[in-house]
Amino acid sequence: MRALNFLALGLLFSIGLGISGMTQPGKVLAFLDVTGAWDPALMFVMGGAVAITFIGYRWVLRRPMPVLADAFQIPTRRDIDGRLILGALMFGVGWGMAGFCPGPALAALGSGSVEVMVFAGAMFAGFWLQKKVS
């Protein structure tokens, strides 16, 4: 039964992405097009999400442990390495080409669009390939 909370969280996250505008790649590209007809609306997605998360994380981390698990698993690395920069560069170029980052692409799969399936299929191939070569 505990596992079902993951289903509910995926649903909530996906609905949030859809309402926010992140599942509209044309809107995402207009946000990234700062020298053209720039559409700043999606800045407010990050603003709203970070505001809630910044406050909520501090509130949650006052507890000794999570409600349904034994311990908090929080990344501890602080170093900036070449993999981080190169990976973020590659991701940004792909994002600017198609207007989809991973979350919205997976939410948009629920629409049954063949073009989104092509993008998402290649994205999963990218996950697999990166694991293979590292």
Added chain:
Amino acid sequence: MIEPGSIPAALVGGALIGTAAVLMLGLNGRILGVSGIASSAISPSSDGRLNNILFLAGMLIGGAVLTAALPASMPGAITENYGWLALAGLLVGFGTRLGGGCTSGHGVCGMSRLSPRSLIATLTFMAAGIVAVFLIRHVFAGTA
């Protein structure tokens, strides 16, 4: 009906995304990073694989609900050029795993933790996206 992607909708949607991230940490002790969740869902040896698969299933159900209830939020892709979409998807998949996160893990969760890695990653992928769109639209006038 709200218009998805308008400024009020962006704030509401962002707040829902943040709420999901907070609940993921509060209930399961985990960071809500979609590229990590999705890549471990296809990895047979990963811990908590069923949880990750269920999260993805929830996302797909959410997408289907949005398609029915708020069709303007689900316009599909910007092009029918499969080669272009596949190259973009490959870069997004490979890049997010190489860099250890995407817009959710680095952008929302990492920035909220004030992680220096996530701040640098977010600034880098935002800048790369802006440069890519500039080159495609204003220099080469290509697909996007």
